[in-house]
Structures are given as structure tokens and as C-alpha cells.
Amino acid sequence: xxxxxxxxxxxxxxxxxxxxxxxxxxxxxxxxxxxxxxxxxxxxxxxxxxxxxxxxxxxxxxxxxxxxxxxxxxxxxxxxxxxxxxxxxxxxxxxxxxxxxxxxxxxxxxxxxxxxxxxxxxxxxxxxxxxxxxxxxxxxxxxxxxxxxxxxxxxxxxxxxxxxxxxxxxxxxxxxxxxxxxxxxxxxxxxxxxxxxxxxxxxxxxxxxxxxxxxxxxxxxxxxxxxxxxxxxxxxxxxxxxxxxxxxxxxxxxxxxxxxxxxxxxxxxxxxxxxxxxxxxxxxxxxxxxxxxxxxxxxxxxxxxxxxxxxxxxxxxxxxxxxxxx
Amino acid sequence: xxxxxxxxxxxxxxxxxxxxxxxxxxxxxxxxxxxxxxxxxxxxxxxxxxxxxxxxxxxxxxxxxxxxxxxxxxxxxxxxxxxxxxxxxxxxxxxxxxxxxxxxxxxxxxxxxxxxxxxxxxxxxxxxxxxxxxxxxxxxxxxxxxxxxxxxxxxxxxxxxxxxxxxxxxxxxxxxxxxxxxxxxxxxxxxxxxxxxxxxxxxxxxxxxxxxxxxxxxxxxxxxxxxxxxxxxxxxxxxxxxxxxxxxxxxxxxxxxxx
Numbered sequence: 138x139x140x141x142x143x144x145x146x147x148x149x150x151x152x153x154x155x156x157x158x159x160x161x162x163x164x165x166x167x168x169x170x171x172x173x174x175x176x177x178x179x180x181x182x183x184x185x186x187x188x189x190x191x192x193x194x195x196x197x198x199x200x201x202x203x204x205x206x207x208x209x210x211x212x213x214x215x216x217x218x219x220x221x222x223x224x225x226x227x228x229x230x231x232x233x234x235x236x237x238x239x240x241x242x243x244x245x246x247x248x249x250x251x252x253x254x255x256x257x258x259x260x261x262x263x264x265x266x267x268x269x270x271x272x273x274x275x276x277x278x279x280x281x282x283x284x285x286x287x288x289x290x291x292x293x294x295x296x297x298x299x300x301x302x303x304x305x306x307x308x309x310x311x312x313x314x315x316x317x318x319x320x321x322x323x324x325x326x327x328x329x330x331x332x333x334x335x336x337x338x339x340x341x342x343x344x345x346x347x348x349x350x351x352x353x354x355x356x357x358x359x360x361x362x363x364x365x366x367x368x369x370x371x372x373x374x375x376x377x378x379x380x381x382x383x384x385x386x387x388x389x390x391x392x393x394x395x396x397x398x399x400x401x402x403x404x405x406x407x408x409x410x411x412x413x414x415x416x417x418x419x420x421x422x423x424x425x426x427x428x429x430x431x432x433x434x435x436x437x438x439x440x441x442x443x444x445x446x447x448x449x450x451x452x453x454x455x456x457x458x459x460x461x462x463x
Numbered sequence: 464x465x466x467x468x469x470x471x472x473x474x475x476x477x478x479x480x481x482x483x484x485x486x487x488x489x490x491x492x493x494x495x496x497x498x499x500x501x502x503x504x505x506x507x508x509x510x511x512x513x514x515x516x517x518x519x520x521x522x523x524x525x526x527x528x529x530x531x532x533x534x535x536x537x538x539x540x541x542x543x544x545x546x547x548x549x550x551x552x553x554x555x556x557x558x559x560x561x562x563x564x565x566x567x568x569x570x571x572x573x574x575x576x577x578x579x580x581x582x583x584x585x586x587x588x589x590x591x592x593x594x595x596x597x598x599x600x601x602x603x604x605x606x607x608x609x610x611x612x613x614x615x616x617x618x619x620x621x622x623x624x625x626x627x628x629x630x631x632x633x634x635x636x637x638x639x640x641x642x643x644x645x646x647x648x649x650x651x652x653x654x655x656x657x658x659x660x661x662x663x664x665x666x667x668x669x670x671x672x673x674x675x676x677x678x679x680x681x682x683x684x685x686x687x688x689x690x691x692x693x694x695x696x697x698x699x700x701x702x703x704x705x706x707x708x709x710x711x712x713x714x715x716x717x718x719x720x721x722x
Contacts, residue, residue, distance in 0.1 A: 191560050193721065216562040223560075227553030231484040232477070243473030244561040246466045272484065288557065 142169040144296055144327045145190065149199035152185050152351075159185045161351035162199065167296075167329055167344075172322055174342035175331040176445070182351040183331035184224065184300055190329070191221050191298055204295055217245070220294035224301045226281040230274035234265055234284050237273065238291055245292045252291075259287045263317060279310035286317060297321060299330040303337060315341055335441040347448050354448035362444045367397055369413040369438045371420060374405035376430035389423050396420075405432070413438065470563045474571035478545065482579075497537060497583070498590060501530040505594070516659045519685055524596040527587070528681035529653030532673055534583050535612045536647060539619025540640055542576040543627035547636055550627060550720070559721055569717065573620055580616045581609050596684065600691060604683040607695060614702035615676045621709035628713070628720035652677045672705045 145167035152160040160182040167173040175183040188194040190201055192212035200207060206214040228237065235256060242252030260266045263283040268276065273284060282302070289297055302318065303311040318341060322328055332338050338345045339359045347355040347362075355362055375382060387399045387406050395416035397409040410416035413436040424431055482488065505523030512522040519525035546568070549555040558568055588598065588605060598604045623640075630636045648654070650664060651673040657665055668674045679698040682691040 193556060193559060213562050216560060219560075221557065221560040223553045223556055225553035227557045229477070229481065229549075229554055231481045236480065240473050240477055241561060243469050244558065244563050246469055246562070292561070 143167070144169045145173075145201070145203055145329065147186075147190070147199070147201045150186065150189060150196055150201055151198035152182070152189060152194065153197045159351055160189070160196075163348075163351070163353055164199075165346055165353060165356060167327060169327055170322070170325055171343040172318065172328045172330065172341055174338045174345040175329070175348055176333070176335070176338045176342075176345050176441075177331075177348035178333055178449075181348045183333075183348055185351075186348070187298055187300055187329070187331055191219060192216055217292070218295055220289035220292050220297040222285050222289035222297065222299045222302060224304065226278070226285060228273040228276075228281055228284060231272055233270050233272050234260070234276075234287070235269040237284060237288055241288055241291045247291075255291060255293065259290050262290070262320075263287045279306060279313070282306060282310065282314060283317075286314070290321070294326065296327045296329060299328065301331055301333070303332075303334065311337075335445060339441045347445060349449040355444065359441055359444075363439045363441065364411070366439045366443055366447055367409045368411045369409075369436055371408040371410060371413060371417070372402075372405065372433075372435045372437070373408065373420070373424070374402075374432040375424075376432045382427075382429060386424065386427055386429050389427060390420065393419055393423065467564055467567070470567045471571050471574070474558075474567055475574050478571065478575035481545070497530055497534045497587065500533065501526060501587060501590060502594075505530075517656060523591070523594050524685060525656075525681070526654070527591040527596045528677050528684050529651075530591075531584050531587050531608060531612065531680055532615065532651075532677045533648055533653055534587055535580055535616045535676070536619060536644060536673060538576060538580045538583065539616045540623050540644055542572065542616075542620035543623030543625075544633075544636070546572060546624055547627035547630070547633050551633065565721075569624060569713075572624065573617060576620050577613050577616055580612055584609060584612050591684075598684045599687045600683045604688075604691070607691075608680050608683055611676055611679055611695070611698055611702070614699065614706065615672065618672070618702065618706040618709035621706070621713040625709070625713035625716040628716040647671060647673055650674075652681075672701055675701045 143166045147166065148164045150160055150163040151158070163182075163186060175186060177183050185194065189196045190203065190208060192208050192215050196209065200209065202208070203215045204218050206218065208215050232240070238256045238259065239252060242249075242256065247255070257266075260269050263286055265280065265283050265287060268280060273281065276284065286299075286302070289299070299318070303314050306314065315337070318328060318330075330342070342359065344356065344358050345362070346353050355365070357365065375386065383401050383406065387401050390396050390399045390406065390408055393416070395410050397411065399409075400407045408416075408420060410420075417434075417436070421431075501523065505526045508526075509522045512525075514520065514522075517525040546555065549558070555568065559565075585605075588608070598608070600607070626636055626639060630639070650667045651671045652660075652668060653673070657668055657674065657678070660668060675694075675698045679691065679694040682694060
């Protein structure tokens with residue numbers, strides 16, 4: 138991936154609300170053209186971080202630049218560079234889809250002609266053309282989300298910020314929104330999103346920062362993070378599980394370069410490997426060579442859930458009520 | 464400057480569109496309850512009032528000035544409601560994430576509320592005319608009445624916006640609103656002249672900017688320029704101070720709410 142240029146630089150960013158630290162010295166950067174995810178439970182500080190980046194909240198400390206513009210000193214510049222899709226369906230129910238976009242066109246100071254041209258293009262992109270002239274109160278949840286995203290795209294942003302883009306959507310709408318997000322990335326837009334859905338972060342994001350209690354607990358691509366746990370695990374059980382056999386087998390496995398660690402269990406061995414595809418072959422060969430009769434083989438690839446638990450010490454809950462973060 | 468005009472124009476038109484989409488709300492905005500005060504209260508209390516006390520040919524002509532200012536009061540205090548909804552559903556945040564001037568949303572709201580207020584004041588004066596109450600100072604007097612309405616309305620709308628930005632829920636907003644408006648009306652010279660009030664109410668009414676607005680509007684309707692002019696000078700000074708305080712407060716509330 139062309140990850141040379143940095144779009145967002147965050148260093149030592151802090152936010153304290155009435156003595157309570159919501160964001161605690163966050164530092165990270167986002168590369169141009171990637172989908173960067175802020176993953177964490179509610180109240181972890183993701184939305185607060187996002188709102189500081191889009192200049193809606195003033196940081197208590199630290200600094201952040203968006204395409205080189207400082208969020209505190211050049212907020213107008215930052216706002217002209219970015220698009221924002223808020224968490225709530227932030228729509229005016231009395232305005233039509235098109236009227237939302239026309240209003241925003243004026244707020245981004247687009248000339249009328251240019252605004253009209255872009256609006257047509259965006260409405261087609263998000264498949265809202267047919268409903269564009271109906272008031273937003275007649276829209277379904279998925280359509281409202283599409284209009285939300287259309288609003289975020291109107292300024293033709295270099296960076297699009299999405300706050301919980303699929304929260305509360307049905308499975309089909311979620312998949313469609315993921316599809317749009319991928320299409321936007323294909324157009325070269327850098328995307329920063331918050332989510333508390335692990336599968337969403339896993340499927341969509343190039344890199345994720347796991348945030349808990351206002352701090353980054355882990356940062357990297359989903360596969361890096363999973364590999365960081367020690368790779369996949371293979372469980373092999375041996376038909377007559379004799380102690381001598383098991384010891385011999387495990388000693389042999391430890392010699393293999395692909396194997397990270399081996400633990401002996403009562404029926405067989407647990408092997409930690411870099412990747413199961415690359416190691417399965419040699420592990421089986423070793424078993425053959427030693428004449429071990431294999432009873433069963435299972436492999437388990439760590440999921441993002443495991444990463445999350447490993448770094449925060451607790452599981453993320455999928456559905457819970459949304460309290461205000463402030 | 465061009466940009467500023469474009470964003471304020473678009474934001475103001477949004478309020479107009481919203482109002483025009485809510486047919487019932489529009490109907491009730493134009494035929495507002497204040498009209499009933501004028502028509503029913505004005506005629507109902509005709510025989511119960513002493514013309515010596517109100518110093519007007521009849522009660523409805525005395526009440527007209529009060530109803531004009533009550534209209535301004537109601538509009539102003541409710542002026543922040545739409546911003547409250549925008550804050551609650553996140554639309555305000557969306558607007559503030561665009562490269563607009565920080566003050567544009569608020570300014571558009573002032574422009575809209577003041578325009579609606581002026582239209583309603585004209586409706587009130589029109590209905591009053593049907594009952595034979597014609598402003599003694601003519602069209603220029605009406606222009607001054609509108610000026611006083613705007614001066615008072617700006618401060619009230621600022622209070623309403625400050626509340627919209629500070630309250631936790633809109634239940635709070637409406638209960639404070641309901642609590643504020645009646646005492647404001649009774650502790651003013653809207654229904655009876657200051658001189659006819661019990662002493663302690665008189666004192667309180669003097670601290671109510673509404674009293675000063677009414678006492679300037681009333682001679683414009685009832686008597687004429689000689690009596691009105693000094694009161695107009697007085698009310699302008701008082702309203703400028705009132706507006707300055709309210710605007711300062713609402714700016715602070717806005718800053719706090721928008722980080």
C-alpha cells in the first residue's frame with residue numbers, strides 16, 4: 138500500500154471534562170488513502186477524539202494536524218478539508234435530501250452550478266436519486282444513513298470522518314454501507330471511523346487503534362494485531378496418547394522454524410504457529426516421520442475479539458445503550 | 464463577506480422552509496394566541512376597567528401595546544427552540560463542522576425570529592385597527608414600534624438560545640419557559656398601568672424590561688409624539704443594556720456548548 142504520506146498527525150492529545158480525563162495523551166498518525174479505525178467500547182474516548190480532530194471540541198492538551206493544518210490554530214482550514222458523518226441521524230426531517238445537500242453546498246461556499254453538479258453525482262453514488270425530493274422524515278434508517286454519508290461527501294473531502302457509521306443498521310444496510318466506504322477509499326479518500334463492532338473494524342479497516350479509557354492499547358493492521366497475539370494455534374491429538382510419544386513429538390516440533398511454542402496436553406499437543414497455512418504441512422510431516430497416529434486436528438485463528446480481550450482485559454459488548462460520551 | 468452572506472442566506476432560508484413545511488405550526492404562528500388576548504381579554508374587560516385608571520378611551524386600546532410586547536416576549540423566549548432540537552439530534556454539530564463563521568447559525572436564527580416577530584406585530588396592530596385602535600403617531604410610529612420590538616426581541620431570543628445551549632433536556636427548557644413568561648407579563652404594565660399596581664409589584668415591574676417597552680409603545684398608539692419621545696429615548700438605552708447582557712450570556716453558553 139502507498140503508505141508514504143501522512144494525512145493526520147496526532148501527538149499527546151488530551152481532553153479533560155470537569156476533571157475527568159476522556160482522552161489521555163493519544164498519539165498516532167493516519168496515512169493518506171487508508172481506512173483508519175478507532176475501535177473501543179462506548180465511553181472509551183473515540184468520539185471525543187474524533188470531535189477534537191474535526192474542530193468541534195478544543196483539546197485540553199497536545200496537538201493534531203489534518204493535512205498539515207493545526208486543528209486549534211486553523212480550524213476553518215481543517216473544516217474546509219474534511220467531511221463529517223455524525224453518529225446520530227443528524228437530519229432535518231422537514232427538508233428533502235436534495236435540500237440538505239443544497240444547504241451544505243452554501244455552507245461550503247460552493248458556486249450554485251458546482252453544487253448542483255456535485256449533488257447529482259453524489260446522489261447517484263449513494264443510490265438516493267429517486268428519493269431525493271422527498272422530506273427526510275419519509276426515509277428508512279438505511280436511507281437516512283445514506284443521506285448522512287452524502288452530506289459528508291459534498292465538500293469533496295480529502296478526509297472523511299465517520300462516527301459509528303453502521304450503528305443500529307440491519308445487516309443488509311451495513312453491508313451496503315461497507316461497500317460505499319470501500320468505494321470511497323478506491324476514489325482516494327482517507328477515511329477515519331470509530332466503531333464498536335469488531336467485525337466492522339476487521340473487515341473494513343486497514344489499520345486500527347484499540348482505545349480504552351482514553352488510551353491506545355494497541356495499534357496496527359487487523360492481521361498484525363492478531364499475529365501479535367502469537368499467531369494461530371493448532372491442536373493435534375494423538376491416537377494412543379503415550380507420554381513418551383508426546384514428548385518426542387513436541388521436542389521435534391520445537392525444532393521447526395515455523396513453530397513458536399508447543400504445550401503438551403493429556404491427549405496431544407497445542408502448537409502456536411505464525412500461520413496455519415504455512416505450518417500445517419511440516420507439522421503433519423513431522424507426525425508422519427515419528428509414526429504418530431493423529432486422531433484429530435483443529436486450528437484456531439485468533440479473532441479481533443481475542444486481540445481486544447488481550448489488550449483491554451475484557452470483551453467488547455456488541456449491543457448496549459448509547460450514553461452521551463460527555 | 465460573500466461567503467458570509469451565502470451561508471447566512473442559506474441558513475435563514477432553512478428556517479423559512481421548516482416553518483412552511485409545518486402547516487399547522489405556520490397557521491398557529493400567524494394566528495397566534497396573543498391575538499385572542501387582544502380580542503377576548505380586550506373586549507371582556509371593557510366594562511370591568513376604569514377608564515380613569517387606564518387613561519385610555521377603552522380597555523382594548525390600552526391593552527394593544529401590552530399585547531404587542533407580549534407577542535415579542537413569546538416569540539423571543541421560544542426563539543431558541545429550533546436550535547435546541549438541532550442540538551439534540553446532532554444537526555447543529557453537522558452545521559458547525561462546516562467551514563462557516565461561528566456566529567452564522569445564531570445570526571440566521573435572529574434574522575428569522577425578528578422577521579416573524581415584526582410580521583406578527585403588524586398582524587396585531589391590524590386586528591387592533593379593526594376594533595378602532597389606530598396608532599396616534601401613524602406609520603412612523605409603527606416603524607418605531609417595530610424597532611422597539613426588535614430591540615427587546617434580540618435580548619429575549621438570546622436568553623432563549625442560551626437556555627437551549629445549556630439545558631440538559633428539552634423538558635427543562637419548556638418548564639423554565641413556562642415558568643418565566645407569566646410572571647413577566649403580570650409584573651409589567653401590560654394589563655394595568657404601573658400606577659394602579661400594588662406597591663411591591665410596582666417595584667418588581669420597574670426591573671422588568673418589558674414594562675419599559677410597553678410604556679414606550681403605549682403612547683405611540685394612544686396619545687402622540689410629545690408623550691412618546693422621552694419614553695422612546697429611555698427604552699432604547701435600557702434595551703441596549705439588556706441586549707448587551709443577554710448577548711454576552713448567550714455567547715458564553717454557546718462557546719461552552721460548542722467547545
